[in-house]
Amino acid sequence: xxxxxxxxxxxxxxxxTTIGFSAVSLAQTANPKPNSxxxxxxxxxxxxxxxxxxxxxxxxxxxxxxxxxxxxxLVDDGTSGDLRAGDGVFSIKTEFDFDAxxxxxxxxxxxxxxxxxxxxxxxxxxxxxQQKISLNGNALxxxxxxxxxxxxxxxxxxxxxxxANDTIQLPLLxxxxxxxxxxxxxxxxxxxxxxxxxxxxxxxxxxxRTWACSTTNxxxxxxxxxxxxxxxxMENMANGTSSxxxxxxxxxxxxxxxxxINGFNVAARPNVYQKVIKDWEIRSGxxxxxxxxxxxxxxxxxxxxxxDLRGGTGPYAGGDAGEGRFVFALHDGDCNNLSxxxxxxxxxxxxxxxxxxxxxxxxxxxxxSANYNADLENLTQVFTTAGANPSAPNQSAIGQVRTNEFLPxxxxxxxxxxxxxxxxxxxxxxxxxxxxxxxFNNSAALASYLNSNWPQLVGPPSAQHxxxxxxxxxxxxxxxxxxxxxxxxxxxxxxxxxxxPPATVRDDALFExxxxxxxxxxxxxxxxxxxxxxxxSVPGFPAQLSGFLTGISVPDPRNPAVMRNFNDxxxxxxxxxxxxTMSCGKLAPIGNLLLNELSTPAKLKSVH
Numbered sequence: 211x212x213x214x215x216x217x218x219x220x221x222x223x224x225x226x227t228t229i230g231f232s233a234v235s236l237a238q239t240a241n242p243k244p245n246s247x248x249x250x251x252x253x254x255x256x257x258x259x260x261x262x263x264x265x266x267x268x269x270x271x272x273x274x275x276x277x278x279x280x281x282x283x284l285v286d287d288g289t290s291g292d293l294r295a296g297d298g299v300f301s302i303k304t305e306f307d308f309d310a311x312x313x314x315x316x317x318x319x320x321x322x323x324x325x326x327x328x329x330x331x332x333x334x335x336x337x338x339x340q341q342k343i344s345l346n347g348n349a350l351x352x353x354x355x356x357x358x359x360x361x362x363x364x365x366x367x368x369x370x371x372x373x374a375n376d377t378i379q380l381p382l383l384x385x386x387x388x389x390x391x392x393x394x395x396x397x398x399x400x401x402x403x404x405x406x407x408x409x410x411x412x413x414x415x416x417x418x419r420t421w422a423c424s425t426t427n428x429x430x431x432x433x434x435x436x437x438x439x440x441x442x443x444m445e446n447m448a449n450g451t452s453s454x455x456x457x458x459x460x461x462x463x464x465x466x467x468x469x470x471i472n473g474f475n476v477a478a479r480p481n482v483y484q485k486v487i488k489d490w491e492i493r494s495g496x497x498x499x500x501x502x503x504x505x506x507x508x509x510x511x512x513x514x515x516x517x518d519l520r521g522g523t524g525p526y527a528g529g530d531a532g533e534g535r536f537v538f539a540l541h542d543g544d545c546n547n548l549s550x551x552x553x554x555x556x557x558x559x560x561x562x563x564x565x566x567x568x569x570x571x572x573x574x575x576x577x578x579s580a581n582y583n584a585d586l587e588n589l590t591q592v593f594t595t596a597g598a599n600p601s602a603p604n605q606s607a608i609g610q611v612r613t614n615e616f617l618p619x620x621x622x623x624x625x626x627x628x629x630x631x632x633x634x635x636x637x638x639x640x641x642x643x644x645x646x647x648x649x650f651n652n653s654a655a656l657a658s659y660l661n662s663n664w665p666q667l668v669g670p671p672s673a674q675h676x677x678x679x680x681x682x683x684x685x686x687x688x689x690x691x692x693x694x695x696x697x698x699x700x701x702x703x704x705x706x707x708x709x710x711p712p713a714t715v716r717d718d719a720l721f722e723x724x725x726x727x728x729x730x731x732x733x734x735x736x737x738x739x740x741x742x743x744x745x746x747s748v749p750g751f752p753a754q755l756s757g758f759l760t761g762i763s764v765p766d767p768r769n770p771a772v773m774r775n776f777n778d779x780x781x782x783x784x785x786x787x788x789x790x791t792m793s794c795g796k797l798a799p800i801g802n803l804l805l806n807e808l809s810t811p812a813k814l815k816s817v818h
Contacts, residue, residue: 402783419432438510447604471683476684511537627641671813758776
C-alpha cells in the first residue's frame with residue numbers, strides 16, 4: 211500500500227527540474243515544455259506518456275524530473291514504454307487514471323469556445339496556430355493550421371472508447387489536459403471587455419468613482435477623489451508618507467533633471483513637468499500651489515486584469531496572482547488630449563492555488579453581474595487600497611508605475627518606469643525592464659548576448675531570457691528596430707521550432723528580444739502607434755485599442771517573409787480560463803499530473 215500511495219501527490223506541489231544537459235538544453239528554461247506529446251494505453255491503469263523537446267539533444271537518453279518528492283524519469287533508450295532508442299522521443303510507463311483524463315476532456319468541452327481560435331507559442335505573445343474546436347460524437351476534435359501545417363487532434367470524452375495499445379496524439383495548444391474538474395459548475399465564457407480590458411464609458415466615466423471627461427474642451431465631471439481617480443490611487447500609494455500633492459509632484463520632478471541609471475544617461479524633459487505639474491498648480495491657485503484634486507489632468511482610459519502575469523517568474527517577480535492595472539491619459543485641464551499615458555501596475559496580494567483560482571473566477575463572473583461597477587470596485591480594492599500589502603514599501607501593492615510620453619517640446623517618444631524604494635516614501639525612477647540601452651543596438655555586445663541566450667529566447671517556451679542590469683536602459687525610445695551584425699551572430703539559421711516556415715531560429719531570437727522590449731512592442735514589432743490604449747481616444751468614447759491587443763498580422767521587420775500574428779486579448783482570455791479552472795491540491799496518479807504539467811501553458815515573463 212505504501213508503494214502505491216507514493217505515486218499519488220498533490221498537483222500544487224509539482225516541481226520540474228532537469229539535470230545533466232548540455233548548454234543548449236532544457237535546463238535553461240524555467241518550465242520545460244514539449245513540442246509533441248502523446249499517450250498510449252497499456253492497460254486499464256497504466257499508460258506510456260511520450261514527449262519530444264526541441265531544446266534537448268537526441269544524444270541525451272534520460273530526462274529527470276521531480277514531482278513533489280518523487281523522482282520521475284522519461285527515457286529515450288527503448289525501455290519503460292519508449293518505442294525506439296535515440297529517436298528524440300522520451301517516454302515513461304506510469305500509473306494513469308483514464309476516467310479522470312476523460313472527465314478533464316469533458317470539462318474542456320464545456321469551457322472552450324467551440325469555434326476557430328488562435329493558440330499561442332508557449333511563453334510568447336505570438337499566435338502560431340488557428341484551430342477549429344468541435345464536438346464529434348464522444349470526442350473533442352481540434353483541426354486546422356498548426357505551425358503552418360494541417361493538423362488534427364482528438365481528445366476522448368469517454369474512457370471506454372480508449373483502446374489498449376492505441377496512441378493518442380495530444381494537442382499542445384495552451385490547454386492543460388489530464389485532470390478532471392474540481393469546481394462545478396464550469397465557469398462562463400470569458401468576456402474580454404468585462405473581465406480583462408474594461409474601457410466601457412459607464413466604467414471610465416462612472417460619476418461616483420472617476421473624474422471624467424465627457425467631451426473635449428470642457429471641465430471634467432464626477433468625483434475628483436473617487437475610488438478610480440488618479441488622485442485617490444496616488445493618495446493610497448503614498449499612504450501618509452507625504453501629502454498627495456507632494457507625492458505627485460515628486461514623481462514628475464524626475465523629468466526636470468538628467469539622471470544616470472545603470473550608468474546610462476537619461477536626459478531631462480522639463481516640458482513634462484510644465485504640462486503636468488506647473489499647469490496643474492496654476493489651475494489650483496498659482497505657481498507653487500498645492501495641487502487640488504478637482505484640477506487633476508488625468509482621465510481613466512481602462513482597468514486591466516493581468517492574471518497571465520501570475521507566478522512571479524518574470525522581471526517583475528512577486529505577484530503570485532498577476533497584476534491589476536489602471537491606465538490614465540493626460541489632458542490640458544479642459545479635456546483636450548495631450549500625448550501621455552501613465553499606467554499604475556499593481557501586484558495582486560493573493561497567493562495559493564485555490565485563492566488565485568477563486569480570484570480568476572470572480573473576474574470571469576463580472577460579465578453576469580447585476581451591479582457591475584460595485585463588484586468591479588470590490589475587486590480593484592484588493593490591490594489599490596492603502597495598506598493592501600502590509601509587507602511592501604508604504605504598505606502599497608503597487609509594483610511599478612510606467613509612463614508613455616510624446617508631449618510637444620519632448621524629443622521623440624519615450625517610456626519610463628518608477629518604483630517605490632525599499633524604505634518607502636516617494637516613487638523613484640528605475641530602469642525599463644528587458645530594454646537594452648539604445649547604444650547596444652547593432653553592436654557586438656548585443657550579438658554576444660544573442661549568441662549566449664538564444665535557447666531561452668527561442669524556446670519553447672519562448673522569451674524566458676532576462677536582459678542583465680548592466681545592459682538595461684533607464685528609458686525606452688521609439689522607434690527602434692532591434693538588430694545585431696549578422697557577421698557576428700552564431701545563432702543557428704535552421705528552421706525555428708515554434709514559428710512556422712520560413713522563420714529560422716535566428717529570426718525568432720531577434721524577434722523575441724525585440725518584442726519583449728518596450729520600444730519594440732510599442733511600435734516596430736507590433737505596428738503600434740506608441741500606445742496600446744490610445745491617449746488620443748475621444749473623451750466620452752471607449753479607448754481605442756491597438757491591433758496587438760485586438761488582432762493583427764505584421765511582417766517581421768527584419769525578415770518580411772515571416773508573418774507575426776498577435777491577438778493578445780484573446781491570449782489573455784484563454785489564460786484566464788486556465789486560471790479559473792485549474793486543479794489545486796488534486797490527488798491523482800503521477801501520470802495524470804505529468805500530463806497536466808506538460809500541457810499547461812508556460813508562464814509569461816513579459817513586462818508589458
